[in-house]
Amino acid sequence: ETGVTQSPTHLIKTRGQQVTLRCSSQSGHNTVSWYQQALGQGPQFIFQYYREEENGRGNFPPRFSGLQFPNYSSELNVNALELDDSALYLCASSLGGTRAYNEQFFGPGTRLTVL
């Protein structure tokens, strides 16, 4: 069973640029959630995708957007990067929809640095 994978591992961008982060969910999982974890903080929920539709969004501006593909993999896009976007971006997948008890399996994350 393949776990959650994310690419790239590290990324350096400059202010104003755009970035795309990728996530492959664990085999059979149809729900993907994205989290932002600033240094020294707990992860913050960005949004969630279930069967290719956005299902729930945290307190993040529209320049954070995403996609989920038919194979349940997902992308997180961030436009007009700001210095505060520097963080570890975590992807999590779960099975069986969006029920609150579903255990989420996390990937290793993408470390984004904005200069």
Add this chain to the structure above:
Amino acid sequence: AQKVTQAQTEISVVEKEDVTLDCVYETRDTTYYLFWYKQPPSGELVFLIRRNSFDEQNEISGRYSWNFQKSTSSFNFTITASQVVDSAVYFCALSGMNYGGATNKLIFGTGTLLAVQP
């Protein structure tokens, strides 16, 4: 509003000591779930345990045990006979039905850094 508070920022213990990590939560949901995750230096969050709001029975699993008390909105986690490999950041998290729709988003605390010295 949903909120998770981990008041302990850092804890340092010597190997074989017992250590308890505190977690206090706030929620208006009547049905909710509480989780503990471990984040080693590699960065990947590792699921440890899950409890639902209807099950206050405390459990022991190996060196881990949990104390869930709805009356005080606390969900504490204890490691018995700590080992160096337990060194990590530990996060308490909450999920539940959200007003306006159901989603299993996790609300995390700020984490507790546990350092186990040899």
